[in-house]
Amino acid sequence: AQKVTQVQTEISVVEKEDVTLDCVYETRDTTYYLFWYKQPPSGELVFLIRRNSFDEQNEISGRYSWNFQKSTSSFNFTITASQVVDSAVYFCALSQAGSARQLTFGSGTQLTVLP
């Protein structure tokens, strides 16, 4: 069985602060995929990143960066110089490498960036 844990339910930061959202996962598969999605107040799910289990290189995209550590089963997400528009719920998710490959989501972290 797969499981994704996001222990931080809510985080508040002041604009321009850096913030890291934690994600820990459990799976018995050797090949799997990890995702982060953003859900703004409007409700849609916005794809941020997908990593496969064989690629442990950290990734940076603008103010966003992701740290994948297989040894600790973690896939953490950092926003540098946060902005008010970053306020949203962020979900980490995991999928198997099989054909159907449904996503297992964490419970999400509500990030509030204060001006």
Place this chain on the structure above:
Amino acid sequence: EPEVTQTPSHQVTQMGQEVILRCVPISNHLYFYWYRQILGQKVEFLVSFYNNEISEKSEIFDDQFSVERPDGSNFTLKIRSTKLEDSAMYFCASRHEGASYGYTFGSGTRLTVV
């Protein structure tokens, strides 16, 4: 950029009524999904659909639920006799075949059962 389209964006229905949620996946995608998000909770998998049949379903997807791809473009979720606890946001997603392809989610249908 191709989109997954869901209609309606919001539906209110009376308890016990049947409701059909509609989705138009991206045209060259082969895998289709429905997910549910009860307000303030996490997104939960309901069902996946491939080659005109269900490939996986969760415990939530009981006999009250059914899915169909009636015409090669639409992908529908039917709830036969709605209950109050069916109130949630329902997301449709689709995915191309192939390991390197990710999911595209629709913007969701908010179902309110009264």
